[in-house]
Amino acid sequence: MGTLTASWRVTSVGVEGRQSKPHKGFRGAPPIPALVARLVYFMIRLENVSKMYGSELPAVRDASFDVPKGEFVFLVGPSGSGKSTLLRLMNRQERPERGNVWVAGRNINEMANSQIPHLRRTMGNVFQDYKLLPNKTVFENVAFALEVIGKPKHVIGQQVPQVLDLVGLSGKEDRFPHQLSGGEQQRVSIARAFVNRPLILLADEPTGNLDPATGEGIMGLLDAINRTGTTIVMATHDHRVVNAMRRRVIQLDRGVIVRDQERGVYE
Ligand SMILES: Nc1ncnc2c1ncn2[C@@H]1O[C@H](COP(=O)(O)OP(=O)(O)O)[C@@H](O)[C@H]1O
Ligand SMILES: [Mg+2]
Numbered sequence: 001m002g003t004l005t006a007s008w009r010v011t012s013v014g015v016e017g018r019q020s021k022p023h024k025g026f027r028g029a030p031p032i033p034a035l036v037a038r039l040v041y042f043m044i045r046l047e048n049v050s051k052m053y054g055s056e057l058p059a060v061r062d063a064s065f066d067v068p069k070g071e072f073v074f075l076v077g078p079s080g081s082g083k084s085t086l087l088r089l090m091n092r093q094e095r096p097e098r099g100n101v102w103v104a105g106r107n108i109n110e111m112a113n114s115q116i117p118h119l120r121r122t123m124g125n126v127f128q129d130y131k132l133l134p135n136k137t138v139f140e141n142v143a144f145a146l147e148v149i150g151k152p153k154h155v156i157g158q159q160v161p162q163v164l165d166l167v168g169l170s171g172k173e174d175r176f177p178h179q180l181s182g183g184e185q186q187r188v189s190i191a192r193a194f195v196n197r198p199l200i201l202l203a204d205e206p207t208g209n210l211d212p213a214t215g216e217g218i219m220g221l222l223d224a225i226n227r228t229g230t231t232i233v234m235a236t237h238d239h240r241v242v243n244a245m246r247r248r249v250i251q252l253d254r255g256v257i258v259r260d261q262e263r264g265v266y267e
Pocket of ligand 1: 053059077079080081082083084085086235
C-alpha cells in the first residue's frame with residue numbers, strides 16, 4: 001500500500017476523534033503531513049528492533065513491521081523464537097538495545113516512565129495462564145482493572161456487566177476463578193483486558209491451555225473484539241487456530257522474522 005493511500009485512509013476515517021476535512025483536490029493528496037499520517041495510521045510500528053538478554057544470541061533480531069489500525073496479526077514460531085519478547089517490546093515491559101517501537105503514533109522508547117501508565121491503558125493484555133486474582137470474584141476481577149485507573153463507581157457498575165455480557169459470562173459474576181472452567185477463566189481475562197476499550201489487545205498464547213473446541217470459542221470472541229476496531233496481536237504456536245482464522249501471519253525463527261504474509265497459514 002502506498003503512502004498516499006495510507007494518508008487518505010487516515011484522513012477519511014479520522015483517528016481517535018481527530019477528523020480532518022476531506023481534501024477536494026487530487027485524490028489521495030494528504031492534507032496532513034505524510035509522516036504524521038503514516039505514524040497514526042500504523043497502530044504499531046517496529047523499526048529494526050533488536051533485543052538481547054545478557055550476552056546470549058538476540059531474542060529478537062532486526063525486526064521491522066507495521067500493524068495498521070484494526071488489523072489482526074498472528075506471531076508464530078516455535079517455543080523460544082521471540083514471540084513473547086516481541087509482545088513485551090510493544091508495551092515497554094522490555095526495551096530494545098537497537099531500533100524503535102512506535103505505538104499509536106508515539107515512540108515508546110523515548111517515553112518518560114511517568115507516561116507508561118497512560119500507554120498501558122491503550123493496550124489490554126491476555127495471557128496463556130489467565131492471571132486472574134484468585135480471591136476476587138469474576139465481577140471484582142474485571143472491576144479491578146477500572147478501579148486502578150480511577151474510574152468512578154457508577155462507570156464500573158455500568159461497564160463491567162456490559163463486558164461480561166459480551167464475553168458470555170452474564171450470571172457468573174459472583175463466582176471465583178476456581179469455580180470456572182479454563183475457557184471461562186480466559187473469558188474473564190479477556191473481559192478484564194477489554195473493559196476499558198483499549199486500542200490494542202496483546203494476547204500471548206491465549207488458547208495454549210485450552211482444548212480445541214474451547215479455544216475455538218475464545219478465537220470467536222477475539223475475532224468479535226477485532227471487529228469493533230481493536231487492533232490485535234496474538235502470539236501462538238497453535239497451527240489449527242492460525243489456519244482457521246486466515247489472518248496476517250508474522251513468523252519468527254530464533255528471533256528473526258522469516259515470513260510476513262497476509263491471510264496466511266501456519267506452515
Ligand atoms: N527474561 C529473560 N531473560 C533471559 N532470556 C530470556 C528472557 N525472556 C526470554 N528469554 C530468551 O529469549 C528467547 C525468546 O524467548 P521468548 O520471547 O519467550 O520466545 P517465545 O515466546 O517464542 O517462546 C529465548 O531464547 C528465551 O530463552
Ligand atoms: Mg512465549
